[in-house]
Each structure stands twice: as structure tokens, then as C-alpha cells.
Amino acid sequence: GESVGLHLPTLSVQEGDNSIINCAYSNSASDYFIWYKQESGKGPQFIIDIRSNMDKRQGQRVTVLLNKTVKHLSLQIAATQPGDSAVYFCAVMDSSYKLIFGSGTRLLVRP
Amino acid sequence: KAGVTQTPRYLIKTRGQQVTLSCSPISGHRSVSWYQQTPGQGLQFLFEYFSETQRNKGNFPGRFSGRQFSNSRSEMNVSTLELGDSALYLCASSPDPLAGGPENEQFFGPGTRLTVL
Numbered sequence: 001g002e003s004v005g006l007h008l009p010t011l012s013v014q015e016g017d018n019s020i021i022n023c024a025y026s027n028s029a030s031d032y033f034i035w036y037k038q039e040s041g042k043g044p045q046f047i048i049d050i051r052s053n054m055d056k057r058q059g060q061r062v063t064v065l066l067n068k069t070v071k072h073l074s075l076q077i078a079a080t081q082p083g084d085s086a087v088y089f090c091a092v093m094d095s096s097y098k099l100i101f102g103s104g105t106r107l108l109v110r111p
Numbered sequence: 112k113a114g115v116t117q118t119p120r121y122l123i124k125t126r127g128q129q130v131t132l133s134c135s136p137i138s139g140h141r142s143v144s145w146y147q148q149t150p151g152q153g154l155q156f157l158f159e160y161f162s163e164t165q166r167n168k169g170n171f172p173g174r175f176s177g178r179q180f181s182n183s184r185s186e187m188n189v190s191t192l193e194l195g196d197s198a199l200y201l202c203a204s205s206p207d208p209l210a211g212g213p214e215n216e217q218f219f220g221p222g223t224r225l226t227v228l
Contacts, residue, residue: 034216036219041221042221042222043115043201043203043219043220043221043222044154044201044203044219045219046216046217046218049216089153089154091154096167097159097167098144098156098159098167098169099144099156099217100156101146101153101154101155102153103153104153104154
């Protein structure tokens with residue numbers, strides 16, 4: 001079945017810098033990918049998604065890049081702010097339409 | 112529009128007991144999915160209900176069950192609780208995860224923190 005892995009359990013960045021969080025998936029047939037943000041005491045919050053027919057998608061201060069050749073997904077956050085501190089999960093929808101989550105990367109923003 | 116609500120927010124039970132958790136989806140959403148979140152295993156899919164039918168199921172023992180009512184509200188039940196069932200149980204609603212585009216977005220509730228002693 002599908003598996004999803006994140007490259008770093010923790011990422012520390014300086015406020016104002018850009019952050020890049022990476023994710024790898026196993027199934028080359030995967031079609032739909034999502035990034036979630038989870039703050040302490042809250043459920044995951046949708047950030048941005050991308051389908052396999054796209055390589056890049058941009059939102060407000062966030063960009064998701066999809067490299068289907070190496071089965072890699074990344075989330076870029078521009079001008080990282082203290083409010084961006086959270087755990088970030090990538091999720092892949094498998095062939096039976098359930099979400100498979102990565103283990104999460106904790107983003108720490110240094111003032 | 113109100114978000115996904117889950118009750119109770121916190122629960123303490125002892126081994127062998129059973130527990131029922133409740134989830135009210137966003138108005139108009141017909142799909143409800145349940146996830147278990149633990150530090151060791153991360154977020155794991157339990158099951159998904161759509162129009163009162165279980166449409167998808169994860170790899171959890173039969174002690175974990177759920178149901179959905181005609182108003183789309185959902186409950187999950189865990190019987191014969193074990194220490195390892197201690198977790199944050201999250202509910203997510205969407206119009207229909209099988210639809211394409213924005214309809215795929217799942218909105219999560221705050222979760223129910225279950226502690227088994």
C-alpha cells in the first residue's frame with residue numbers, strides 16, 4: 001500500500017526566512033496530495049493541495065511542488081512568521097480514497 | 112458556517128471499558144472520516160462514512176466501530192479499551208472525498224483526547 005515519509009522531524013528557521021518541508025511517497029499512481037498544518041490542541045488545518053497533473057501550485061505565502069519522477073512533494077512557506085510554528089503533515093490519497101499521512105515535521109520559528 | 116465539532120473533548124477511561132465519541136460535520140457535508148493520532152503511529156485512518164454507509168475502513172481491530180446518522184452526524188465506539196487506545200481521535204468532514212477538486216478538502220475537528228488508564 002501507499003506509504004508517506006517526511007524527511008525531517010523538526011525544522012528550525014529564522015523569522016522572515018523561507019521554509020521548505022519535504023515529503024516522499026511510494027505509489028507512483030497517487031493522484032492527490034495535501035498539506036495540513038496542526039497547531040497545538042487543534043485538529044489539522046488544510047493548507048494547500050495539488051493533483052498529479054500539476055507540478056506547482058501557489059497559495060498565499062505557500063507553494064507546493066510535486067516531482068512525480070522521484071515521488072517527492074514539498075511545501076514552501078515564504079517569509080516565515082511566528083504564527084507558522086506548527087506541525088506540518090503531507091497526505092496522499094490512496095486508491096481507495098483514504099488519506100495516508102506522513103509523520104509530520106515540526107516547524108520552529110526563531111524570533 | 113460552524114466547523115466540525117467533536118464531543119467530548121477529553122475523556123478518561125479504564126482498561127476494559129467502552130467509549131463512544133461523537134462528531135458533528137459541517138452543515139451540508141455528507142462524508143465523515145475518523146482518524147487516530149498517536150505520537151508513535153501518527154495519523155491513521157479508521158473509517159469513513161457517507162450517507163449512513165461505511166465506505167472505507169482502515170486496519171484497526173473490530174473493537175473499533177462507527178456509524179453515521181441521517182443528519183450526517185457520526186459516532187465511533189471503542190469496546191474493551193486497551194492502554195494503547197490512548198490517542199487523539201479526529202473527525203473530518205467533507206462534501207464527498209470521492210469528488211474531484213475542492214470537494215476533496217477534509218475539514219478536521221479539534222479531536223477528542225482519550226486517555227486509558
